[in-house]
Amino acid sequence: MSDLSSTGRTRHRRLREQGRSDRASLFAVLQAGFVCHLGVVSDGVPMVVPTVYGFDADYIYLHGSVASQSLTQTTTVCVTITHVDGLVLARSVFEHGVNYRSAMIYGVPRRLDSDEKLSALRCLTEHIAPGQWDYARRPSRKELAATTILAISLEEASVKVRQGPPDDADDPHDVWAGVLPLTGSWQPPVTDPHATRPVPAHISRRVGTLSPA
Amino acid sequence: MSDLSSTGRTRHRRLREQGRSDRASLFAVLQAGFVCHLGVVSDGVPMVVPTVYGFDADYIYLHGSVASQSLTQTTTVCVTITHVDGLVLARSVFEHGVNYRSAMIYGVPRRLDSDEKLSALRCLTEHIAPGQWDYARRPSRKELAATTILAISLEEASVKVRQGPPDDADDPHDVWAGVLPLTGSWQPPVTDPHATRPVPAHISRRVGTLSPA
Numbered sequence: 001m002s003d004l005s006s007t008g009r010t011r012h013r014r015l016r017e018q019g020r021s022d023r024a025s026l027f028a029v030l031q032a033g034f035v036c037h038l039g040v041v042s043d044g045v046p047m048v049v050p051t052v053y054g055f056d057a058d059y060i061y062l063h064g065s066v067a068s069q070s071l072t073q074t075t076t077v078c079v080t081i082t083h084v085d086g087l088v089l090a091r092s093v094f095e096h097g098v099n100y101r102s103a104m105i106y107g108v109p110r111r112l113d114s115d116e117k118l119s120a121l122r123c124l125t126e127h128i129a130p131g132q133w134d135y136a137r138r139p140s141r142k143e144l145a146a147t148t149i150l151a152i153s154l155e156e157a158s159v160k161v162r163q164g165p166p167d168d169a170d171d172p173h174d175v176w177a178g179v180l181p182l183t184g185s186w187q188p189p190v191t192d193p194h195a196t197r198p199v200p201a202h203i204s205r206r207v208g209t210l211s212p213a
Numbered sequence: 214m215s216d217l218s219s220t221g222r223t224r225h226r227r228l229r230e231q232g233r234s235d236r237a238s239l240f241a242v243l244q245a246g247f248v249c250h251l252g253v254v255s256d257g258v259p260m261v262v263p264t265v266y267g268f269d270a271d272y273i274y275l276h277g278s279v280a281s282q283s284l285t286q287t288t289t290v291c292v293t294i295t296h297v298d299g300l301v302l303a304r305s306v307f308e309h310g311v312n313y314r315s316a317m318i319y320g321v322p323r324r325l326d327s328d329e330k331l332s333a334l335r336c337l338t339e340h341i342a343p344g345q346w347d348y349a350r351r352p353s354r355k356e357l358a359a360t361t362i363l364a365i366s367l368e369e370a371s372v373k374v375r376q377g378p379p380d381d382a383d384d385p386h387d388v389w390a391g392v393l394p395l396t397g398s399w400q401p402p403v404t405d406p407h408a409t410r411p412v413p414a415h416i417s418r419r420v421g422t423l424s425p426a
Contacts, residue, residue: 052310
C-alpha cells in the first residue's frame with residue numbers, strides 16, 4: 001500500500017506519534033463513516049459545512065444542490081472526517097483527551113459533468129445506504145441537473161489516530177484513570193407513516209451494527 | 214430567549230424550513246456534544262480541525278497546545294457542531310438525506326490570558342467529563358502556560374435541524390421509506406492498566422446514556 005503524500009499541509013507537525021501516512025489508514029477512516037465536514041473559504045472567511053460523502057480508490061465525492069454556496073469552490077477545500085471513539089480520562093486534567101480517528105483531505109474540487117454524475121451518485125448512495133440504489137427510484141434527468149457533485153482527489157491527505165489509555169501513568173495523583181468508550185449504533189427503523197411496504201432486509205440488517213455518528 | 218443574529222453569513226439562504234434562529238436551539242446543539250470542527254484559513258487555504266469544546270452563556274471555548282497552528286488565528290473562524298440522528302431513506306435516491314442537528318458559529322477568537330484560563334478550562338472539562346475537575350489533578354502553572362484557550366462569541370451563529378420522515382410521500386415509486394436512527398452511547402469504562410482505584414460513580418453513571426459521537 002503506497003504512502004499518502006506529505007506536503008506542507010499534511011505533514012504531521014505535532015503529536016507525530018498519532019500520525020499515519022499509509023493509504024490503508026485513510027480508507028479505514030473513510031469506510032467507517034458517512035458524514036464529513038467540508039471547509040471552504042468564502043469572502044476570505046472559513047465556512048465549515050457538514051455533508052455526506054462517498055468515495056472510491058481515487059476520489060471522495062460530495063453532493064448537494066446546485067444552489068449550494070459551499071459547492072461552488074474552484075480553489076482548494078479541506079474535507080475532514082472524524083470518528084470519536086471515547087474519552088481519555090487521565091490522572092491530570094491536562095492529559096484528558098479523546099480517542100479518535102480522523103482524516104483531512106486537501107484538494108481542488110472537480111465538478112462532475114452529467115455523464116459522470118450518475119456513477120458518482122451510485123457510489124455515494126451505496127456507501128451511505130447499501131442496497132438503496134437498486135431499491136429506491138434512481139435520479140431523473142431533472143434531479144441530476146439539480147445536483148452538483150464534487151470529486152476531490154485522495155492524493156493529499158493526512159490521517160491521525162489516538163487510541164489506548166491516558167499517557168500520564170507516572171503522575172503521582174492517585175485516582176482512577178482510563179477510557180470511557182463511545183460507540184454509535186443503528187436503531188430499529190421508523191417507517192414513514194405513508195409507507196405500506198415492509199422494511200427491506202438490506203435496511204433491517206443494519207440494526208444494532210456499529211457506526212460512528 | 215433572544216434570537217441569534219442574522220448576518221450575511223448566518224442567514225438561512227436555502228432549506229429555510231430547517232433553519233432555527235432562537236438561542237435555545239443553539240444551546241441544545243452545544244449541550245448535546247463535545248466535539249466540534251474548527252475551520253480556519255491558513256495561507257489562503259481552509260483547514261478543518263476536530264477539537265473538543267466547552268461553552269457558557271456567551272462563549273464557546275476551544276483549547277490546545279500553544280504550538281497548535283489552528284489556535285493562532287486572529288481573523289474570523291467558523292466552528293461547526295454536528296449531530297447525526299439518522300438516515301432518511303426516501304422513495305427516490307434524490308430525497309435521501311440525513312436527520313441532523315447542527316450549529317455554525319462565526320467569530321474572531323480571543324486568546325484568554327492566564328487569569329481567565331483556569332475558569333475556561335474548568336468549564337471545558339466539566340462539559341466533557343462532569344466531575345473530573347474535582348477528581349483529577351488540576352493544571353499546574355506550567356501546564357496552563359503550555360495551553361492556549363480561545364473564546365469565540367456565540368453572538369453570530371446559525372442552527373439547522375432536520376428531523377422526521379422523508380419528504381417524498383407523493384412519489385409513485387412504491388417502496389418502504391422511513392428513517393434509520395443512529396444513536397451514540399457510552400460503553401463500560403476501560404481501566405488504565407496502571408490504575409489501582411475503582412471507577413468513580415461520576416464516570417460509571419454515564420454508561421448506557423446517550424451521546425452523539
